[in-house]
Amino acid sequence: MTLSSAARAAALALALAATAAAAATLSPGRQAVVAALGAGDAAAGKAFFFARHTGGKADTPACTACHTTDLTKAGQTKAGKAIDPMAASRAPDRFSDLATVEKWFRRNCTDVLGRECTKSEKANVIAYLLSI
Amino acid sequence: MADATHIDITLTDDATRAPRVRVWDRFVRLFHWSLAASVAIALATGFVGGPRLLVAHLVAGVLAAALVVARLAWGFLGPRHARFADFVVGPGATIAHLRAALAGRPSHHLGHNPLGGAMVVALMLAVAALSLTGAVALGGALKEGPLAATITFATGRAAREAHEWIAFALIGLISLHLAGVVLESLRTSENLAAAMITGDKRARGATAPAIAARPTLAVLVVVAICAVATQLTLAGMRRPALGVPTAPLDASYARECGACHAAPSPAIASSKTWRRVMAGLDDHYGDNASLDADTARALSQYLDANAAERWDTQVSRRVGAASVGEDLRVTRTRAWTRLHEDIAPATFAAKPVGGAINCAACHRDAATGRFSVFAIDIPHERTAP
Numbered sequence: 001m002t003l004s005s006a007a008r009a010a011a012l013a014l015a016l017a018a019t020a021a022a023a024a025t026l027s028p029g030r031q032a033v034v035a036a037l038g039a040g041d042a043a044a045g046k047a048f049f050f051a052r053h054t055g056g057k058a059d060t061p062a063c064t065a066c067h068t069t070d071l072t073k074a075g076q077t078k079a080g081k082a083i084d085p086m087a088a089s090r091a092p093d094r095f096s097d098l099a100t101v102e103k104w105f106r107r108n109c110t111d112v113l114g115r116e117c118t119k120s121e122k123a124n125v126i127a128y129l130l131s132i
Numbered sequence: 133m134a135d136a137t138h139i140d141i142t143l144t145d146d147a148t149r150a151p152r153v154r155v156w157d158r159f160v161r162l163f164h165w166s167l168a169a170s171v172a173i174a175l176a177t178g179f180v181g182g183p184r185l186l187v188a189h190l191v192a193g194v195l196a197a198a199l200v201v202a203r204l205a206w207g208f209l210g211p212r213h214a215r216f217a218d219f220v221v222g223p224g225a226t227i228a229h230l231r232a233a234l235a236g237r238p239s240h241h242l243g244h245n246p247l248g249g250a251m252v253v254a255l256m257l258a259v260a261a262l263s264l265t266g267a268v269a270l271g272g273a274l275k276e277g278p279l280a281a282t283i284t285f286a287t288g289r290a291a292r293e294a295h296e297w298i299a300f301a302l303i304g305l306i307s308l309h310l311a312g313v314v315l316e317s318l319r320t321s322e323n324l325a326a327a328m329i330t331g332d333k334r335a336r337g338a339t340a341p342a343i344a345a346r347p348t349l350a351v352l353v354v355v356a357i358c359a360v361a362t363q364l365t366l367a368g369m370r371r372p373a374l375g376v377p378t379a380p381l382d383a384s385y386a387r388e389c390g391a392c393h394a395a396p397s398p399a400i401a402s403s404k405t406w407r408r409v410m411a412g413l414d415d416h417y418g419d420n421a422s423l424d425a426d427t428a429r430a431l432s433q434y435l436d437a438n439a440a441e442r443w444d445t446q447v448s449r450r451v452g453a454a455s456v457g458e459d460l461r462v463t464r465t466r467a468w469t470r471l472h473e474d475i476a477p478a479t480f481a482a483k484p485v486g487g488a489i490n491c492a493a494c495h496r497d498a499a500t501g502r503f504s505v506f507a508i509d510i511p512h513e514r515t516a517p
C-alpha cells in the first residue's frame with residue numbers, strides 16, 4: 001500500500017465516518033433515503049453538482065442552471081417558479097421521500113446529462129446536499 | 133263662425149301668443165333624461181366593452197330597464213299626456229298622419245303625435261329587449277346574474293349577438309327620434325327639446341280635458357314590481373351556476389404540475405389536449421416532467437373528468453374547445469388571444485405574472501377554473517422611482 005493510497009483510504013474512511021455521524025442526526029425520512037441510495041461521497045457530489053455536463057439539453061448544462069450556485073437560496077424553474085433551496089439545512093422537507101428524490105433525479109439527470117444518474121452519483125449528490 | 137276662424141288663424145300665424153300649458157309632467161321629464169343618460173352610458177360601455185366597464189354597463193342597463201318599468205306604470209296611471217291612450221294609435225292612424233305630414237298638412241297634437249308615439253313604443257321595446265337579451269347573455273355566456281343557473285353558453289352567446297344587433301337598432305331609432313324632434317321643432321317653430329325640460333308647450337287648438345294622475349298607486353306598482361324582480365334576481369343568483377367548476381385543484385395535480393409552473397385548471401383545455409400533454413411528459417416543453425405510472429394514471433383521470441368539455445363556461449367553451457397547435461398551448465389559440473387582446477405583452481412579462489401560463493396572477497378564481505369576469509385583477513408592475 002503506497003502512501004497516497006493509504007491517504008486516500010484514510011480520507012474515504014473519514015468521509016464514511018462523517019456521513020455516518022451525519023446520518024445519526026437525520027430525520028427518519030432522510031435516513032430511509034440514504035439507506036436506499038447507499039452512503040455517498042459529499043465532495044464528489046459537490047463536484048458533480050457544479051460540473052458542466054454534456055449530453056443533456058443546451059439550456060441546462062448543469063444542475064446550477066436552475067438551482068443556481070448558492071444552494072442556500074431559492075432557484076427558479078424555466079417556467080419561472082421558485083425552487084426551494086437545495087441545502088438540506090434550508091429545506092427541512094427535502095430528501096425525506098425516496099419516490100420524490102428518484103422522480104427529480106430521473107427528470108433532471110435526463111435534462112442535464114441526457115441519461116439517468118447512477119446510484120452512486122445520486123448517493124454522492126444527496127450526501128453533499130445533506131452536508132450543507 | 134267668423135270668430136272661430138279668426139282664432140284659428142291667430143293660433144297658427146302668431147303662435148307665440150298662444151298660452152303655454154303643462155304637457156310633460158315632472159316624472160315624464162325625469163324619465164326621459166334619465167333614460168337618455170342611462171342608455172348613452174350603456175351604449176358607450178357596451179360598445180367599448182371589456183370586463184372593466186361591465187359593471188357600469190350592467191348598472192346603466194338595469195337602471196334603463198327599471199325606468200321603462202316605471203314608465204309603463206305611468207303610461208296607465210299618469211296624467212293625460214303621459215298615458216299610452218293619449219299617443220299610442222293604430223298603424224292606420226300613424227300612416228294617415230305620415231301621409232298628411234308629407235303632404236304638408238300635418239295634424240296638431242299637444243302631446244306626442246302618432247309618429248312620436250310610435251317612437252316611444254319602439255324605444256321602450258328596444259330597451260326592454262336589450263335588458264332581456266343582456267340578462268340572458270350575462271347568465272349564459274358569463275355565468276353571472278339571475279340566469280346563470282339556467283342559461284347555456286350557446287344560448288347566452290346567441291343572446292349576446294342579438295343584444296348587439298338590437299343595440300344597433302336602438303342607435304338607429306335614437307337617430308330617427310332626434311331627426312324627428314329637429315324637424316318637428318322647425319316645422320312648428322317650437323323647441324321640443326326645451327319642452328321636455330320645462331314641460332310646457334304652446335296650446336294648440338282645443339285642449340283635451342285633463343286626466344288626473346295616480347302617483348301613489350303608480351309608486352306602489354313600481355315598488356312592487358321592482359321588489360319582486362330583485363327577489364327573483366337574488367334567488368337566481370343564489371343557485372349554483374350551470375356547468376361552472378367550483379372545486380379547488382386536486383392536491384396531487386397542484387403539487388406535481390405546480391412544482392415547475394403555475395398549475396392551470398383542467399377546465400382550460402379539452403380532454404384530447406390533456407391526453408396529449410400526459411403522453412408527452414418526457415419532453416414537456418423541453419423538460420423531462422415524467423411521472424411514475426400510478427401518479428400519471430391518477431392525474432390523467434382527474435384531467436379527463438374535469439376537462440373543458442365537462443363545463444359550460446366561456447373559458448371552457450371557447451378556449452377549451454379551440455383547436456390547439458402542435459405545442460398544445462391554449463395561450464396560443466385564437467380564442468385565448470382574442471379574450472386577452474387588450475392586455476399588453478409587458479403585463480404578461482411583468483414579474484408578478486411571469487408568463488401567460490400564470491392564470492392566477494390576474495384571475496382570482498383561476499384555481500377553480502371558473503374564470504368569472506368579476507374576478508379579474510391585473511397587477512400593475514411597479515416602475516422603479
